[in-house]
Amino acid sequence: MTGPVVGLQVQLEVDHLTYNEILFSQITINRLYDLLKDIHD
Incomplete structure (x- = not known):
């Protein structure tokens, strides 16, 4: 998980x-994934 976080920090500077x-x-994808998971369960 460290990799993507560092990448986002670098991107923030750029x-x-x-x-x-x-x-x-990323937040939207996570929310959609949670919704799909809840519906599936």
Whole structure:
């Protein structure tokens, strides 16, 4: 888990907007995954 986190921190320094987009999409994917998991259960 350390790898992706470090990558996001580097990306934050390079391009704040891109960092926010990656973070937002990651959160969205996690939420969708949780919803699908709840429906499946």
